[in-house]
Amino acid sequence: MVCKKCESKLSKVAxxxxxxxxxxxxxxxxxxxxxxxxxxxxxxxxxxxxxxQNKCKDCKSNVTQNKAxxxxxxxxxxxxxxxxxxxxxxxxxxxxxxx
Numbered sequence: 001m002v003c004k005k006c007e008s009k010l011s012k013v014a015x016x017x018x019x020x021x022x023x024x025x026x027x028x029x030x031x032x033x034x035x036x037x038x039x040x041x042x043x044x045x046x047x048x049x050x051x052x053q054n055k056c057k058d059c060k061s062n063v064t065q066n067k068a069x070x071x072x073x074x075x076x077x078x079x080x081x082x083x084x085x086x087x088x089x090x091x092x093x094x095x096x097x098x099x
Contacts, residue, residue, distance in 0.1 A: 001072070001081065001082060001089065002083055003081040003083075003086050005084070005086075006081055006082075006083040009067060009083055054066075054067070054068060056071040056074055057069050057070060057074075058071075058074040059071060059073070059074055063082070065082060065083065067083055068082045068083050069082065069083065069084070069085050070082045070085065077091070078091070
């Protein structure tokens, strides 16, 4: 769960869309077919997904999103944004059991 402000910070898909191979950018020659845009652009090593880099503040498990502070489960339980920690949802009326 992410707030509106942090939606732009979400990780992008690393693989190009295979159905856009007939697009105008490929016909012009500015883009290669099958090119991975996240890995091919200069300075992309800092934007690359590193799955074991960040840990959740509550449960210390690995987070699945770049720059995230909380895992999906802990963010939902607390009702906060997974990236910035801002309160998004009031969970006081919810029954949160720890099965």
